[in-house]
Amino acid sequence: MALSEVIGTRVEEDKVRKMRNLLNMTRIFALVVFIAALGLVISSIDTSIWKFESFWFSLKFFVFLFELIFLLIGYGIAYLLGYDDSGAVALMDSFHSAVFGGGDTILGVTVEDILLQPLQFFSQPGLFEPIYSFFIIIILFIALVAGLGFLRECNPALSAISFFAMNIVLGLASLSGKLKIDLDFSGSIVEMIFSKLVITAFLIYFSLELSFQASYVYNVIGPNIHRHRRISSNINRLREFKMPLDRMKDKRPEPDVESDRMSIRGKNTSRARITVTTAFSRIKGLVGRKLFRISPEEDWDKMNNRLKAFYEQLERNDPMIGVSLSASAYTPSLMRLVLIITSGTLFRMVALLLLSWLALNPLPILQFLNMPDSIINSIEAGQPEMILLVLAPLSILFMLVGLLVQFIQRRATRRMGAAAQRPVIHPVSEKKETEEGRPRRRQRAPRTGR
Amino acid sequence: MISRRGAFILSGGLFMISIGLALDGIVPVFDILILVMQQPLIYGISDIIVTYFLILGILMVIGTTFGYPIFRIQANTEGISVQRVLDKKKCFAGEYIHVRITIHNKGPSAIDHLEIFDAYPETMDLVLGENYLYTRINANSKAEFSYILRTPVRGLFNIGPTKVIIHDRLGFYEEETIKQDFDEVLVYPSYEDIKKLKTLGAKRQLGKMFGIHKTKLKGTGMEFWGIRDYFPEDAFRYIDWKAFSRTHKLQIREFETEKNIRVMVLLDTSQSMDQGLIRNTKLEFSIRAVVLLAHMAQERKDMIGLATFNSKVNTFIKPGHGTTQFNRILEDLAYVAPSGPSYLTRAVQNLIMRTRGRGLLLIISDLEGKKKDILDGIRKASAAGFDVIIISPFGPFFEIQNIRLGPTEKALGEAIAEEYYDIRTRLSRDIQRYRAGVISVGPDDFLISVINEYIEAKRRGIGLV
Numbered sequence: 001m002a003l004s005e006v007i008g009t010r011v012e013e014d015k016v017r018k019m020r021n022l023l024n025m026t027r028i029f030a031l032v033v034f035i036a037a038l039g040l041v042i043s044s045i046d047t048s049i050w051k052f053e054s055f056w057f058s059l060k061f062f063v064f065l066f067e068l069i070f071l072l073i074g075y076g077i078a079y080l081l082g083y084d085d086s087g088a089v090a091l092m093d094s095f096h097s098a099v100f101g102g103g104d105t106i107l108g109v110t111v112e113d114i115l116l117q118p119l120q121f122f123s124q125p126g127l128f129e130p131i132y133s134f135f136i137i138i139i140l141f142i143a144l145v146a147g148l149g150f151l152r153e154c155n156p157a158l159s160a161i162s163f164f165a166m167n168i169v170l171g172l173a174s175l176s177g178k179l180k181i182d183l184d185f186s187g188s189i190v191e192m193i194f195s196k197l198v199i200t201a202f203l204i205y206f207s208l209e210l211s212f213q214a215s216y217v218y219n220v221i222g223p224n225i226h227r228h229r230r231i232s233s234n235i236n237r238l239r240e241f242k243m244p245l246d247r248m249k250d251k252r253p254e255p256d257v258e259s260d261r262m263s264i265r266g267k268n269t270s271r272a273r274i275t276v277t278t279a280f281s282r283i284k285g286l287v288g289r290k291l292f293r294i295s296p297e298e299d300w301d302k303m304n305n306r307l308k309a310f311y312e313q314l315e316r317n318d319p320m321i322g323v324s325l326s327a328s329a330y331t332p333s334l335m336r337l338v339l340i341i342t343s344g345t346l347f348r349m350v351a352l353l354l355l356s357w358l359a360l361n362p363l364p365i366l367q368f369l370n371m372p373d374s375i376i377n378s379i380e381a382g383q384p385e386m387i388l389l390v391l392a393p394l395s396i397l398f399m400l401v402g403l404l405v406q407f408i409q410r411r412a413t414r415r416m417g418a419a420a421q422r423p424v425i426h427p428v429s430e431k432k433e434t435e436e437g438r439p440r441r442r443q444r445a446p447r448t449g450r
Numbered sequence: 451m452i453s454r455r456g457a458f459i460l461s462g463g464l465f466m467i468s469i470g471l472a473l474d475g476i477v478p479v480f481d482i483l484i485l486v487m488q489q490p491l492i493y494g495i496s497d498i499i500v501t502y503f504l505i506l507g508i509l510m511v512i513g514t515t516f517g518y519p520i521f522r523i524q525a526n527t528e529g530i531s532v533q534r535v536l537d538k539k540k541c542f543a544g545e546y547i548h549v550r551i552t553i554h555n556k557g558p559s560a561i562d563h564l565e566i567f568d569a570y571p572e573t574m575d576l577v578l579g580e581n582y583l584y585t586r587i588n589a590n591s592k593a594e595f596s597y598i599l600r601t602p603v604r605g606l607f608n609i610g611p612t613k614v615i616i617h618d619r620l621g622f623y624e625e626e627t628i629k630q631d632f633d634e635v636l637v638y639p640s641y642e643d644i645k646k647l648k649t650l651g652a653k654r655q656l657g658k659m660f661g662i663h664k665t666k667l668k669g670t671g672m673e674f675w676g677i678r679d680y681f682p683e684d685a686f687r688y689i690d691w692k693a694f695s696r697t698h699k700l701q702i703r704e705f706e707t708e709k710n711i712r713v714m715v716l717l718d719t720s721q722s723m724d725q726g727l728i729r730n731t732k733l734e735f736s737i738r739a740v741v742l743l744a745h746m747a748q749e750r751k752d753m754i755g756l757a758t759f760n761s762k763v764n765t766f767i768k769p770g771h772g773t774t775q776f777n778r779i780l781e782d783l784a785y786v787a788p789s790g791p792s793y794l795t796r797a798v799q800n801l802i803m804r805t806r807g808r809g810l811l812l813i814i815s816d817l818e819g820k821k822k823d824i825l826d827g828i829r830k831a832s833a834a835g836f837d838v839i840i841i842s843p844f845g846p847f848f849e850i851q852n853i854r855l856g857p858t859e860k861a862l863g864e865a866i867a868e869e870y871y872d873i874r875t876r877l878s879r880d881i882q883r884y885r886a887g888v889i890s891v892g893p894d895d896f897l898i899s900v901i902n903e904y905i906e907a908k909r910r911g912i913g914l915v
Contacts, residue, residue: 307546356505428635
């Protein structure tokens with residue numbers, strides 16, 4: 001094994017190990033934030049939600065809904081057929097017994113009660129509480145599974161599912177009055193930072209952003225790791241490849257069984273050939289058939305042998321060709337990635353906190369814009385809609401600045417080299433063609449790539 | 451611009467804000483309900499959840515928009531230069547090409563997530579390495595990757611363009627550009643058949659395939675070959691009168707061929723010649739045959755020329771000999787691409803005008819043009835003094851080769867082949883009237899038929915120089 005090869009392999013292996021560590025580190029970081037966010041969500045919900053017996057009730061309730069729909073449709077049909085209330089109830093009672101096998105519904109309500117006074121059942125207190133619990137637990141479970149699934153696969157779609165699931169949980173809990181968070185900030189940025197509500201929202205959002213960061217690291221590093229492994233293994237196999245001995249022997253061509261089976265194909269042209277002036281002997285035909293035959297399958301050994309020779313020639317010219325093929329020398333630096341991710345995340349956190357505070361408290365902006373007191377102190381200024389006063393212009397401003405930068409860049413590039421915008425084709429031999437005066441080749445449209 | 455992920459988060463943020471504001475808006479509805487029902491509701495909307503959704507919405511909207519100017523400063527695709535270096539631009543079919551891509555970020559800032567895809571023709575095979583790279587690239591630095599392609603099919607191909615995609619770290623934005631930078635690669639027809647022929651020659655020399663192949667040709671030269679019985683079509687000048695005086699039997703003295711012949715190949719490159727299995731079309735076989743023929747003619751110092759035609763003559767190489775001539779033929783064959791209809795008459799007329807010496811005219815065509823045009827062309831070629839042989843790839847043999855057909859398809863294939871066969875028989879009979887021969891060939895006897903025609907012509911001394 002050549003020294004350059006040894007050094008190259010060692011450097012690559014070291015890099016791959018570091019990359020794998022970074023990837024795992026990012027995953028662990030995302031896991032910590034995700035668990036913190038999930039913990040905050042769970043701790044924000046009233047403990048009365050965590051009733052696991054509500055599962056059974058909810059399942060029964062869903063069966064009951066089917067029963068109800070069945071009974072109401074049947075009742076309606078019976079009524080249309082001319083039955084009075086008591087007759088329709090009796091008819092549905094017997095139908096219910098036949099289908100569901102019992103007099104009462106699954107929740108213990110009689111058929112008569114549910115048909116004649118349906119609203120009374122639904123207005124009983126505490127009916128929907130177990131159903132809420134059921135949904136909250138199920139959705140929280142989905143959030144947990146999706147979050148853990150993301151850590152395994154680094155698929156951002158799973159983290160998005162987890163993110164929305166946690167928000168739905170909070171929404172459902174709030175609807176039934178089970179959300180135990182106070183609105184504990186008024187206008188101060190410090191109060192806002194330490195508010196549980198804001199921390200919950202931030203953590204949930206940042207778990208999403210961090211999952212995107214982890215996905216980025218996975219996308220930048222993961223394919224390179226796989227590529228390095230795959231190509232290194234291919235190169236090693238190529239180096240070790242030896243032409244099988246039986247290939248080197250003088251092997252007489254074997255008769256093509258397949259061609260004999262098929263009635264119509266080129267091999268049988270000696271039978272079908274329309275010879276007018278020249279007839280070939282059967283022997284000559286056979287020689288041609290064996291000598292220039294097209295093998296249905298490529299001769300892989302021969303191709304590998306040639307590839308090996310080609311690779312060895314490349315390696316003689318450039319000893320680091322293996323590194324170039326596996327592209328492992330150009331994977332991002334570990335320390336730099338850590339630095340970028342940490343600083344970038346911190347910068348985003350601070351910027352988002354500040355900008356969110358500005359959006360939530362438009363009063364400083366109103367004062368900065370010298371708005372009259374009547375506006376600053378108005379009731380409307382305290383309404384939630386006022387967030388749009390800052391949010392909308394701020395977002396549009398960012399987009400416009402971005403577009404402006406793009407416009408300037410493109411204009412500058414266009415000025416620098418308009419010709420570069422056109423397709424450039426490096427011909428095979430421009431010199432030769434102009435010398436020989438054969439411009440016809442220019443006119444040919446070359447076959448384009450995929 | 452904003453990626454799908456970015457758009458999803460942005461719209462999610464707007465959705466959250468809308469929900470927050472909507473929930474805030476419907477709080478009075480709950481107040482009215484309480485008034486109507488005269489009792490507190492179990493379910494309601496609190497200010498907490500309204501504020502929560504608003505905060506989350508704000509975070510999502512600002513999170514997706516405020517990084518955009520920074521991304522735009524970074525994502526200057528024009529600052530990325532991609533350089534492609536090929537180890538060779540001309541090669542034979544079946545050889546390998548090493549493609550090295552160097553990416554240079556000339557911009558002032560690092561690019562967090564860069565994707566580079568270099569396109570290669572679909573007829574080529576990627577055998578080692580990958581044609582893409584995902585990486586992070588610092589300002590004013592380079593990245594490099596390479597891959598090896600196999601070129602199984604001859605022709606003129608373009609490697610490129612290169613697609614450059616820049617993402618931000620969170621995947622909220624992306625910028626894509628295609629660098630329209632192509633490198634032409636000329637792939638000559640495969641040298642494999644010539645190698646096989648040489649191997650056969652070597653084997654014959656070693657006596658391994660004795661009796662299969664003959665080297666010396668009988669013909670019109672000066673070197674004595676042998677004596678055989680006279681047949682009525684033999685010329686009187688070859689009768690061995692001394693032997694007759696001894697034996698009272700007419701015998702013929704035969705000589706080895708010493709003189710060189712002139713062969714002109716007229717290759718049909720019309721669209722119909724593109725039929726057949728991929729990489730084994732009628733045209734590809736025809737080209738293999740021409741390469742083999744050119745090589746044999748070069749070795750035997752015969753003159754060989756080539757004209758390719760479809761609706762007009764596309765390339766023309768007047769008959770000549772030597773390595774240069776062979777290389778010229780190879781180069782012209784490499785550029786051949788099937789297109790357009792076939793007009794044999796025009797091609798023959800052009801050929802008659804451009805060539806003085808006559809000899810063997812080997813027309814390689816599937817004869818799928820207009821019958822009248824084909825017959826006119828052959829008539830004119832014969833009238834002009836060419837000894838015309840038509841090697842005609844028979845369509846059905848190329849299209850159903852090696853395909854495992856079901857019984858129905860097989861029956862259909864046979865029916866079509868029968869129909870083709872009848873048409874071809876009638877056409878062959880018509881062509882025969884102009885003293886031209888038609889040999890319908892399939893993939894397996896294509897090359898050997900061409901070689902045999904050449905050997906036969908040499909034996910008979912057609913188009914002696």
